[in-house]
Amino acid sequence: MTHEVRGFGGVYECRNPVDRTIKPFPLYDIAVIGAGGAGQMALLRAVLNHLKTIVFLGDPKTSRRSRQTWVSEVENIPGMFDLRNPITASTRGVLQFIEKRSDLKPFLAAVKKAAVAIKKEGNVFTISASDETVQARFVVLCTGTMDVQPEINGSIEPIFPFANRGDVLYCIRCDGHRTAGKNCAVIGHTSTAGWIAVMLKERYDLPKLWVLANGKKFEGSSEVKTLLGRYQIQILRGKIEAVLGDRTKGLEGFQVAGEKIPVERGFVALGSIVYNELAKQLGAALDDRDHLVTNEYGETSVSGFYAAGDLVSGKKKQVYTAWDLAVDAVDDIDEKIRISKRKS
Ligand SMILES: Cc1cc2nc3c(=O)[nH]c(=O)nc-3n(C[C@H](O)[C@H](O)[C@H](O)COP(=O)(O)OP(=O)(O)OC[C@H]3O[C@@H](n4cnc5c(N)ncnc54)[C@H](O)[C@@H]3O)c2cc1C
Structure with missing residues (x-):
């Protein structure tokens, strides 16, 4: 045969x-x-x-x-x-x-x-x-x-509708410019996540930025921590409990430890x-x-x-x-x- x-x-x-x-x-x-x-x-x-x-x-x-x-x-x-x-x-x-x-x-x-x-x-x-x-x-x-996806309540599914809309991004060289004028949260707990937040601030001067460590200890270098401090970019250690918004309206934020983080863009930096x-x-x-x-x-x-x-x-x-x-x-x-x- x-x-x-x-x-x-x-x-x-x-x-x-x-x-x-x-x-x-x-x-x-x-x-x-x-x-x-x-x-x-x-x-x-x-x-x-x-x-x-x-x-x-x-x-x-x-x-x-x-x-x-x-x-x-x-x-x-x-x-x-x-x-x-x-x-x-x-x-x-x-x-x-x-x-x-x-x-x-x-x-x-x-x-x-x-x-x-x-x-x-x-x-x-x-x-x-x-x-x-x-x-x-x-x-x-x-x-x-x-790209590794963030777990939200034990599942990676909640992020996909917003990733497919282009509200949640993964590659700063490709899509960093799409955050201009928007509030943004970078999801990650390493120096990479911290540097992405710093670069977005320095390039596009976003109104508000957060780093969401999603239940992990933030392990960024002291250099990146200093810059995050200088730009008043808050690092939140709490777990992301929900992605807020819907397919038609788009991303409205993340719920972290019961609090709404109001952003129109997310950035995933998890390797x-x-x-x-x-x-x-x-x-x-x-x-x-x-x-x-x-x-x-x-x-x-x-x-x-x-x-x-x-x-x-x-x-x-x-x-x-x-x-x-x-x-x-x-x-x-x-x-x-x-x-x-x-x-x-
Ligand atoms: C959301 C997003 C936006 C991006 N935007 C840009 C951008 O604007 N500009 C840019 O330059 N880059 C962009 N990139 C990066 C770009 O997608 C990658 O750099 C590029 O696709 C890498 O090419 P690759 O061949 O390594 O992998 P891929 O393009 O992913 O190709 C891998 C291929 O291998 C196949 N495959 C896997 N396993 C097997 C197997 N065992 N046998 C046979 N086939 C197999 C897969 O089916 C796939 O066809 C973006 C990435 C993401 C995630």
Whole structure:
């Protein structure tokens, strides 16, 4: 029994992992895992370099929990202003562009599934997605991260209607300007939360700002505490008991220890969940925040295994950064492949 990987350039045959009598796995130059901000650029660069490429596009579950899906509009990247769901739209655009081009189409195959397992034997990676398995000489992991949500009465649900409206924000580089003229509460208990409050005050001179530590002790540095004091930004340690407002009117505030904190904007600064399961299977090095440690070209501690996008350690979590990291990774892979061909 064979399984098919639908390729824009054709259908490649894959061996069923259970049936060992079938033909060998197809061997790709590059497997790109994830097709959000980083993956869209990795697969485009690889195809433009005429590398035989397979992309794992993910499934509804990975899509639901990705930052890609969450971004409904972008105001800090030229050319993206008019796009709804701009990251998803850009990935669709890349795939359609390649599909229409007879010169590029043969270089791409796509699996509409999430990669769930990976191993490396010799110089070859074997990657599986439920019933499909492929092999590749190099991998670019682009599975992204997700922002940690605040718990309110034991649930993360209460924040979502306001996050979806754009009243609750997560990324100061992307959306900090949307707080201008509004009262705002930053949710978090570390220096990061304190610095976001300070930056919002210094950039946009908001009328009133709070830091809501949501039941935790505020652990900000003495420097940030001094600045919060200077700008009269109050730190409230009490638990958030309710989010006030509704879908139509928008955010009206947070209830903390029985008191209404009247704000029209919230900012969540609680860190990230990193989708690094596949990297862990290979034993790739992670930093103390679970992000992937790479060299300047995006190669992890596992030779041939690269990472691009939000899950890379020490980089800005931005679409244009994801693009740049993806190009660095694929160009480095391209160079290695060209050098090995020269020698053979
Ligand atoms: C609310 C919000 C607003 C933002 N606004 C902006 C903005 O205005 N400008 C800006 O530059 N940035 C913005 N960002 C940041 C931007 O979303 C990220 O920097 C960007 O999406 C990172 O790209 P990525 O590829 O690392 O992750 P993502 O874009 O999230 O892509 C990850 C992809 O991997 C897939 N995936 C996950 N696991 C698997 C698997 N096992 N197999 C296959 N596929 C998998 C997912 O389905 C998804 O398609 C915003 C983020 C948030 C949360």
